[in-house]
Amino acid sequence: MGQQSEGETIVAGRECGTCSMCCKLPGIPYLDPPKPPGQWCRHCRPGRGCDIWSSRPDGCIRFNCDWRKNARLGDEWRPDRCGFLLTRTSETSPYEVLVEPAKPDAWRKEPYYSGLRRVAAIVAEHGFPVVVAAGSRRWVLLPDREVVISSEHLASGLRIFRDIAAPGQPWQIEFIPGS
Numbered sequence: 648m649g650q651q652s653e654g655e656t657i658v659a660g661r662e663c664g665t666c667s668m669c670c671k672l673p674g675i676p677y678l679d680p681p682k683p684p685g686q687w688c689r690h691c692r693p694g695r696g697c698d699i700w701s702s703r704p705d706g707c708i709r710f711n712c713d714w715r716k717n718a719r720l721g722d723e724w725r726p727d728r729c730g731f732l733l734t735r736t737s738e739t740s741p742y743e744v745l746v747e748p749a750k751p752d753a754w755r756k757e758p759y760y761s762g763l764r765r766v767a768a769i770v771a772e773h774g775f776p777v778v779v780a781a782g783s784r785r786w787v788l789l790p791d792r793e794v795v796i797s798s799e800h801l802a803s804g805l806r807i808f809r810d811i812a813a814p815g816q817p818w819q820i821e822f823i824p825g826s
């Protein structure tokens with residue numbers, strides 16, 4: 648949906664084409680009215696694009712999913728092909744896997760699941776987790792396992808850590824209420 652912003656690199660040839668998944672999968676708070684996750688934006692004509700393209704909000708202009716920015720993700724990772732979208736809201740937020748509600752198991756299929764575990768291993772070393780969102784269900788994907796996020800923690804922030812003085816120790820999760 649976006650265009651290249653300053654300081655951002657789009658991989659050559661990574662065109663959105665008929666994909667409009669970023670107009671459906673994320674919640675978009677700056678739209679009027681705000682759009683909930685997993686529902687089409689009222690301005691989107693799936694497969695054809697945005698009805699208000701020339702006047703779409705700045706947030707839409709700036710947004711590019713990770714498939715457009717990350718050369719290590721092959722063409723099969725385009726969101727309308729794989730059934731989920733990879734993105735990160737900010738430098739301090741988790742790496743998000745937003746799954747198409749009609750294909751809730753898309754992220755568990757191969758080669759995606761193995762690829763996501765590798766992503767989890769990379770981002771964990773930088774101190775942040777991968778969170779998978781499929782409908783109302785959430786998981787933290789760790790390099791060594793996945794953990795269901797219970798309903799009591801859905802609104803919490805989280806961090807992951809492990810004891811670097813004891814090699815081989817499993818990753819731990821801390822939920823941070825109200826953050």
Ligand code: SF4
Pocket residue numbers: 648649662663666667668669670710711712713714715725726727732
């Ligand atoms: S999800 Fe990615 S590939 Fe699809 S329309 Fe949005 S930015 Fe383009």
Ligand code: SF4
Pocket residue numbers: 648669670675688689690691692696697698699700703704707
């Ligand atoms: S305003 Fe346009 S670009 Fe933005 S979410 Fe809606 S359809 Fe997509």
